[in-house]
Amino acid sequence: MTDAEALKRQAAARALEYVRSGMKLGLGTGSTAKHFVELLAERVQQGLEVVGVPTSEVTRAQAESLGVPVATLEEHPVLDLCIDGADEVGPDLTLVKGGGGALLREKIVASAAQQMIVIADGSKMVAQLGAFPLPIEVVDFGVAATRRAIDRAAKAAGCHGLLTLRRRPDGHVFVTDQGHVILDAAYGVIPDPAALALNLSQVPGVVEHGLFINLASRVILAGANGVTVLDRA
């Protein structure tokens, strides 16, 4: 295991300390969340009773293959805890998410949870959001017009940068679990995440964006000097 993977696993292991038998859990998506599901599965084998609501088909398949009981949000519309990774964590625990393309389901699941714990290696902590391109999930109908509207909305929030249609490694357009496409917005800096989030949410054709504001209640960061737990004020 590389050093980075070991750090992700440390953060995931710490998050497990907040899990209790009987909990309904939102299960995140990405390489860090994958470690969490693996560790959770070990505890389930030892008798921990939980049910997981996965945020993607990939996580659903992983959880099922490891014997973690899964359910849908229709069956359990209120969750105790959601554990997920992030692409960037700002000082007020505002997040950029969606690098793995699951931002829509991730935001729905996190919003249905009483608490969201983010797990990450220390490199994800940033002074200002935006270096990681912001994923924006859009309907594929009229993408050219949606792009123009996004540019206007972003400009009004002090952001400008190239929008790139996300593709899979084989060159085909990346399609989300909900059948949409993703524009990755290279803003570099997002001076006012709340303003950008509001503006983007008003653009017809935008289904969701990767700014998670006031959703993470706790962030667990694993770095060379150990694990740090940050709580939102």
Ligand SMILES: O=C(CO)[C@H](O)[C@H](O)COP(=O)(O)O
């Ligand atoms: O938002 C996500 C998926 O949509 C992931 O949580 C995010 O991309 C972090 O992934 P990783 O743990 O692999 O760095």
